[in-house]
Amino acid sequence: MKEKKIVGFLTATDPTDKRSWSGIHYRMYKSLLNEFDEVYLFGPIPKSKALKKTLQILEKIHLKLFSKKYNVFHNIILSKFYAYKINAQLKKKKIDILFAPAASTEIAFLKTGAPICYLSDTSFGQINGYYESFSGLSPLSVKESNLIEKKAIKNSTTQVYSSNWAADYVINNYKANSKNIYTVSFGANIDSIPAEKTIKKDFTGTVNFLFLGVDWKRKGGDIVLEAFTILINKGYAVTLTICGCTPPDQITNPKINIIPFLNKNNAEEYNEFLKILSQTHLLFVPTRADCTPIVFCEANAFGIPVITTNTGGVSSIIENHINGFALPFESKPIEYADQIETLLNDRTKLKELSLQSRQKFDKELNWNSWGQKMREILLLTIDQKKLF
Numbered sequence: 575m576k577e578k579k580i581v582g583f584l585t586a587t588d589p590t591d592k593r594s595w596s597g598i599h600y601r602m603y604k605s606l607l608n609e610f611d612e613v614y615l616f617g618p619i620p621k622s623k624a625l626k627k628t629l630q631i632l633e634k635i636h637l638k639l640f641s642k643k644y645n646v647f648h649n650i651i652l653s654k655f656y657a658y659k660i661n662a663q664l665k666k667k668k669i670d671i672l673f674a675p676a677a678s679t680e681i682a683f684l685k686t687g688a689p690i691c692y693l694s695d696t697s698f699g700q701i702n703g704y705y706e707s708f709s710g711l712s713p714l715s716v717k718e719s720n721l722i723e724k725k726a727i728k729n730s731t732t733q734v735y736s737s738n739w740a741a742d743y744v745i746n747n748y749k750a751n752s753k754n755i756y757t758v759s760f761g762a763n764i765d766s767i768p769a770e771k772t773i774k775k776d777f778t779g780t781v782n783f784l785f786l787g788v789d790w791k792r793k794g795g796d797i798v799l800e801a802f803t804i805l806i807n808k809g810y811a812v813t814l815t816i817c818g819c820t821p822p823d824q825i826t827n828p829k830i831n832i833i834p835f836l837n838k839n840n841a842e843e844y845n846e847f848l849k850i851l852s853q854t855h856l857l858f859v860p861t862r863a864d865c866t867p868i869v870f871c872e873a874n875a876f877g878i879p880v881i882t883t884n885t886g887g888v889s890s891i892i893e894n895h896i897n898g899f900a901l902p903f904e905s906k907p908i909e910y911a912d913q914i915e916t917l918l919n920d921r922t923k924l925k926e927l928s929l930q931s932r933q934k935f936d937k938e939l940n941w942n943s944w945g946q947k948m949r950e951i952l953l954l955t956i957d958q959k960k961l962f
Contacts, residue, residue, distance in 0.1 A: 602693075632644050857878050
């Protein structure tokens with residue numbers, strides 16, 4: 575039964591666009607529609623020409639004066655622009671709560687009587703210098719971006735994060751109230767979740783690896799190639815599919831298949847993507863930096879264990895010996911190869927990991943579970959706001 579509350583879904587992007595925040599906004603919107611009587615969209619909020627020009631000028635000034643970048647996503651000018659636009663909409667629409675996913679800039683200067691639930695997979699201070707796109711910022715830009723994050727947390731009644739890694743950081747570094755913070759796992763960004771009984775993988779023959787990602791360097795592509803070569807040289811019957819990007823160096827190994835890009839919005843290419851997942855035994859992505867890799871949830875939906883790195887929010891998705899292995903960040907390619915080799919020599923364990931991966935997906939790594947948990951949190955947020 576749907577809750578008779580009106581949830582305002584607040585983002586500057588378009589949540590109905592499957593490309594918004596890598597499809598996460600779309601999945602969240604659809605999930606909340608299953609839980610609430612109405613979910614009202616406050617996005618998209620397009621930037622004015624004057625605002626775009628101003629941000630471009632600020633970028634150039636910071637490059638010229640500091641030889642550093644300017645964060646055009648988290649800054650006071652943009653935040654106040656969003657606040658003005660959103661406040662105008664709030665006067666026309668009565669809501670019970672504002673849900674603001676990845677919307678720190680949108681809510682930092684927002685003035686409303688409605689309670690705000692702010693959700694993210696990280697915070698500025700945590701991602702600053704962790705991702706290349708958030709590295710090399712000027713000191714002034716860093717200060718301004720941290721201000722946006724602090725105000726977003728202070729301006730929201732509750733905060734929800736997708737990993738303990740992200741939640742712990744805001745408690746320790748932004749001094750957020752732990753009583754107002756929740757951790758809820760994301761789901762898989764695929765429409766066709768296979769029934770568990772239809773997942774049939776042969777673990778007795780050739781084992782197929784999949785490297786899936788658009789950023790070869792950040793996702794650890796070089797480590798994958800080296801570890802795969804080690805296993806090939808040892809005589810193991812394995813194949814590797816690289817999907818989503820093109821390696822910087824030419825690869826001629828016949829056991830490696832490269833698919834540079836698949837568009838999930840194209841039915842034919844989407845079906846090819848699903849076919850790849852159905853034929854994969856291990857997802858091998860030794861990522862160098864990640865907040866919440868949705869692709870791991872997608873893999874688990876198809877009963878695919880994950881070999882990855884314990885960095886960022888990864889350990890909130892991948893549990894060693896349960897649905898894969900997250901090796902220490904400093905691990906070398908030979909150590910990844912050794913870990914995989916133990917599974918190649920113990921196919922019973924590999925099959926067990928596959929079954930457990932699907933079980934973990936069914937239990938927590940899906941959008942239905944996310945929606946049900948968020949329903950409870952949003953209702954608690956509404957009640958909590960009434961106390962003040």
